[in-house]
Amino acid sequence: MQSVWRRKSSGIMVEKNRKKVCIIHTGGTIGMARTAKGYAPQAGFVKSTLSEIRELNAAEMPKFDLIEYSPLLDSSSISVKEWVKLAKDIEKKYNKYDGFIILHGTDTMAYTASALSFMLEELTKPVILTGSQIPLCEIRNDARDNLITALLIAGNYQIPEVCIYFESRLMRGNRAKKVSTNQLIAFDSPNFPSLADAGVKIVLNDKNIRDPGTGIQMFPIQEHPIAVIRLFPGIQFQLIEKMISSKIKAIVIEAFGSGNIPGKNAAFLKLLKKAQEKGTLILVCTQCLRGAASLGEYEASQELVKAGAVSGLDMTVEAAVTKLFYLFSKGYNMEMIKKLMETNLRGELTEHS
16 A cells, blocks of 8 residues: 655655665765774764764654664775675665665765666665765764765655765766865766755756666676776886786776877787787776767777777766676676677666767
8 A cells, every 4th residue: 555645845755654764884984983093983883873863853854774784894995795795785675665875985985886776777766875074973074964865865755776965966876976085075977967956955857867677686796807097198008918818808998088099109009909809898988077988089099999999988987897897797798798888778878879
């Protein structure tokens, strides 16, 4: 039997029975406490702190359960194993909750959000990653607002996506990037607009939100040998060439501009040829925050075209790497992977006709 909804003037959907959200605490600045050695994760600290935030008991707020991972990790230590654990936990608890919040360090939050967007197939509920630049233990912090607003959105809106909420913006997770180490606006979504904006009211940008899936299916990904090379003037390609072997499945090249490379550099051309001979997928992304890689547009990218490189279009590197993990884990052949890397699967890229 479905609940009866009524809409408040605030725009938030409220019902007789409050919604329920699962909060998963992985670690990160948001839940750190002061210690003699500086900020550090402390078991039980988030639970005790949340119990002191009276706004969490307001009628508009969903009920929530808190799951705290052990050990709590700085996000720089989070990788594929933790992504799979998160995805499995969400799948296991999926039918008990209306939405999910993941408290996560900011440094690799965009990688985790991107990975979960691919692993959590056919999503029908919001999965929102959030964190902070200043921990909850400080009087002045961004943690409290990020958490409260993420909870409001997760419990009261149907947004069937993996998202990042930070400083008044709900962003598609596989479009977001960390852009600042010391400003409260730590994340941006350079090539895709917000899914929601939290000002005086929370305003959903419905046209940007993907349609719900048919019901969650979790696909666990595995680690695969992938290299990321960021080009810079004076780079010594001879050093990079030595790591290319048949074991390397893909190389993500962060190229200049719209996909340009030093096309007259003999060492780089040798590297491309070796990668092609080894059957290594070459994926080209742009170093620019905005815009897309467009191979063949300039003469400087022609050698990439000759080498059979694939364009990452306007994907972030975070999305590109996790998407490669996902597709290789699926067991597709190389031609299918090349095709799917240029195909929009979870809103991670803008397809061009």
